[in-house]
Amino acid sequence: MPALAATRLRTVTATEAGAAVVARHRWLDRRDLAPVADAWAARTPSPAVRDAARRLGRGYLRLALALWPGDLAGAFAPGSAPPRPLVAGAIGAVAGLDALQVALLVGYDDVQTIASAALKLTPLDPATTTRWVLDLHPAVAQMAASVAHLTDPDDIPSAGAPMTDAWAQAHAGTTRRLFHG
Amino acid sequence: MYGTGPTGPADAGGPAPVDAPTPAGTSAHPVMTTRIALSGPTGGRARLDVAGGALSCRRLPDEDGTVRVALVATQALLLAGDHVRIELDVAPGLVLEVVEITGTVAYDMQGGRASWDVDVQVGAGALLVWDALPFVVATGADVTRSARVELAEGAVAVLRETFVLGRTGEAGGLLTTSTHARLAGRPLLVETLTVSPESRRDPALLGGARCLDTVTVLGARYEDDAPAGADVLQLDRPGTLVRTFGTDAHRGDLAVTVTRARAAVSPSVVDVGSESTAVGGPAGSGRTLDGGGRTTGTP
Numbered sequence: 001m002p003a004l005a006a007t008r009l010r011t012v013t014a015t016e017a018g019a020a021v022v023a024r025h026r027w028l029d030r031r032d033l034a035p036v037a038d039a040w041a042a043r044t045p046s047p048a049v050r051d052a053a054r055r056l057g058r059g060y061l062r063l064a065l066a067l068w069p070g071d072l073a074g075a076f077a078p079g080s081a082p083p084r085p086l087v088a089g090a091i092g093a094v095a096g097l098d099a100l101q102v103a104l105l106v107g108y109d110d111v112q113t114i115a116s117a118a119l120k121l122t123p124l125d126p127a128t129t130t131r132w133v134l135d136l137h138p139a140v141a142q143m144a145a146s147v148a149h150l151t152d153p154d155d156i157p158s159a160g161a162p163m164t165d166a167w168a169q170a171h172a173g174t175t176r177r178l179f180h181g
Numbered sequence: 182m183y184g185t186g187p188t189g190p191a192d193a194g195g196p197a198p199v200d201a202p203t204p205a206g207t208s209a210h211p212v213m214t215t216r217i218a219l220s221g222p223t224g225g226r227a228r229l230d231v232a233g234g235a236l237s238c239r240r241l242p243d244e245d246g247t248v249r250v251a252l253v254a255t256q257a258l259l260l261a262g263d264h265v266r267i268e269l270d271v272a273p274g275l276v277l278e279v280v281e282i283t284g285t286v287a288y289d290m291q292g293g294r295a296s297w298d299v300d301v302q303v304g305a306g307a308l309l310v311w312d313a314l315p316f317v318v319a320t321g322a323d324v325t326r327s328a329r330v331e332l333a334e335g336a337v338a339v340l341r342e343t344f345v346l347g348r349t350g351e352a353g354g355l356l357t358t359s360t361h362a363r364l365a366g367r368p369l370l371v372e373t374l375t376v377s378p379e380s381r382r383d384p385a386l387l388g389g390a391r392c393l394d395t396v397t398v399l400g401a402r403y404e405d406d407a408p409a410g411a412d413v414l415q416l417d418r419p420g421t422l423v424r425t426f427g428t429d430a431h432r433g434d435l436a437v438t439v440t441r442a443r444a445a446v447s448p449s450v451v452d453v454g455s456e457s458t459a460v461g462g463p464a465g466s467g468r469t470l471d472g473g474g475r476t477t478g479t480p
Contacts (some may be wrong), residue, residue, distance in 0.1 A: 003384075004385055008385065011385075011386075038367050038368050041416075042362075042369055042370050043371045044417070045372060045422050047415050158359065159373045160373060161386055162374065163386055163388035163390075166412040169412055169413075169414065
């Protein structure tokens with residue numbers, strides 16, 4: 001499990017964190033986020049992964065609109081489902097987070113998600129999974145530092161994880177689903 | 182003459198980081214460019230201009246309006262210091278098929294490196310089909326591959342890439358390969374993969390597979406049958422990855438996918454090969470313009 005999280009940090013999570021950092025930058029510049037969405041989608045070949053990111057993005061957006069209505073009102077089309085990294089970047093901007101903090105947040109969230117999922121699947125002591133998360137902090141920090149400077153959608157990392165994409169599709173297609181996304 | 186043999190000083194430095202810029206040629210190791218340009222009026226006599234580098238081109242007989250070109254290696258490939266570049270340009274409305282005669286082995290580079298870059302332009306309504314033969318990464322190889330594909334509106338490319346880690350009994354070397362495809366000026370597919378013993382061992386990357394075989398359909402969706410066990414990934418904008426993870430480079434699994442994809446996107450092109458019974462997907466599937474879910478707003 002820790003190895004999986006570490007691989008994700010080098011691949012799909014770096015893409016998501018990079019997209020969030022660039023989204024934050026463009027938001028602060030009052031620029032269109034569509035190129036960030038395009039860049040993220042082109043780097044996310046699995047429809048199951050994209051669908052999950054948009055479901056999560058919609059949830060994040062609902063929460064963010066309640067917390068920062070003045071800042072976010074009208075930012076996204078009503079009923080739209082922007083992918084999570086776009087919303088994470090926008091939230092980072094309005095909450096006053098810097099680029100590195102946004103990237104750390106995305107990295108930590110992915111690691112913690114895996115740790116939480118592991119507890120649901122295997123009879124582990126929660127202290128064990130908490131230790132994983134702590135031990136992965138250097139990898140999270142390294143990933144965040146590698147994307148914090150990004151401002152151009154074309155520069156968002158694109159390292160893929162082919163078998164992860166295959167799992168995502170298989171999981172989305174199964175009738176015995178355990179998780180959303 | 183182009184290129185050099187396996188002699189000469191090895192490039193300094195360790196493995197290239199992911200997303201590293203492609204090393205350019207040096208005076209000792211110039212870039213060896215093969216260029217194929219297909220032009221001419223739609224429906225008229227197509228004009229083919231070729232210039233050979235490390236790979237020379239042989240025009241094959243046309244088939245039902247498809248211009249076919251074979252790539253033939255003119256020297257031992259791929260060795261330390263080799264910088265192969267292939268440029269393809271297909272004018273609007275034309276159909277080009279690239280045929281490979283042999284696969285490619287990236288040999289032990291003894292600390293050196295090589296690069297293999299493909300640059301593709303496909304005009305409006307044009308089609309490019311390239312069913313590449315396996316690219317074998319031998320132990321000691323260190324290769325950076327890139328494919329840049331620019332598709333005009335209504336253009337389609339059907340590309341196959343088969344990467345094999347090591348020759349029989351070998352662990353294999355390091356390949357970093359990236360695809361940057363744009364459709365009508367917007368990103369369509371951007372993917373960087375590392376093929377190495379480490380990524381083979383990683384369950385989330387290659388999951389033990391020695392061979393990664395992908396048919397990439399760009400500018401259209403492949404909605405036909407795929408071989409059992411293949412993953413079919415529909416991209417956000419019109420495009421599909423059909424991918425298998427294998428233990429060896431046996432040909433055939435995805436060959437039929439190339440044939441079917443081609444039939445689906447070019448109903449006028451009839452394949453005369455052994456898979457002529459293959460049926461395409463719904464007519465015009467994917468030739469539609471972008472309907473990819475744009476879900477973003479403007480601050």
